[in-house]
Every structure is written in structure tokens, then in C-alpha cells.
Amino acid sequence: MLTVKTEVKASSIPNAGLGLFAAEFIPMGSRICTFVEGFDRAYTEGEIVNLPKEAQLYLYSYLWVSSLTGLYCVSMDDARYINHANRANSGFQELDSLSARIEQDNFTLRNIQIGEEITANYLEFYQD
Numbered sequence: 001m002l003t004v005k006t007e008v009k010a011s012s013i014p015n016a017g018l019g020l021f022a023a024e025f026i027p028m029g030s031r032i033c034t035f036v037e038g039f040d041r042a043y044t045e046g047e048i049v050n051l052p053k054e055a056q057l058y059l060y061s062y063l064w065v066s067s068l069t070g071l072y073c074v075s076m077d078d079a080r081y082i083n084h085a086n087r088a089n090s091g092f093q094e095l096d097s098l099s100a101r102i103e104q105d106n107f108t109l110r111n112i113q114i115g116e117e118i119t120a121n122y123l124e125f126y127q128d
Helices: 043-049 053-062
Strands: 006-010 018-021 030-031 041-043 072-073 090-093 106-109 119-120
Touching: 030 041, 041 043, 043 053, 053 072, 090 119
Parallel strands: none
Antiparallel strands: 006 018, 030 106, 041 072, 090 106
């Protein structure tokens, strides 16, 4: 779940489609999003393969695999529009919190200006 004000619009990253942009100044070290049980979703592989094909395709477009649990996670708000960048402006940290049992929380690695696209390096947390 996002913890900062954002907006979705066309990404500045080639071929990325939509992206998530800061609607407020976000200082370095700020939490951008956190996994909230009961709002965000975590699936087992078996749960996903038993869904209709259309639902599977949707989830595979937005999910990530938790490096902590191996569960397939999806944000239920616009956090799913955070695109990949090798030099990302946000990153993940493990915390001693409820959300850390599913996935690390996402924090800014530097100040993010209003109107700047929020990015993450998917290689930090995506298992393949």
C-alpha cells in the first residue's frame, strides 16, 4: 500500500507504458509503500494457476515473487505501476514488522521531486 501521494501517467521509460509519479516532494529515506495484509494480496502458485486465464494474465503483469516467502505478491493500489530502473530512486529494506513477513518495505534512496517517476530495481527482489 502506498504511503505517499502519487499519480499514474505515461512513463518516461521507453516501452514501460504507465508509471507512478510523485505528487508531493518525498525526502530520502521515506517509506513509499508497505505490504498490508488484508489489503494487498499474496498468492501461492497453486492459487494463481486455479484462477481463470484472464486473471492469471493480469496478475502476472503486476506481481512480484517475495524473496522472503516465495509467495506471489500484488499491490492492490497504484504501487503496481512502479517501473524498473537499474539506477532506481527507491529500494527495499527488511524490517521487523508485519509487512516484512511478506516482503520488504520500499524506501526512497534519494529525494524524489514532485512529478518525478518512482522506480525500483526489480533485480533486488524478483526471483526467477
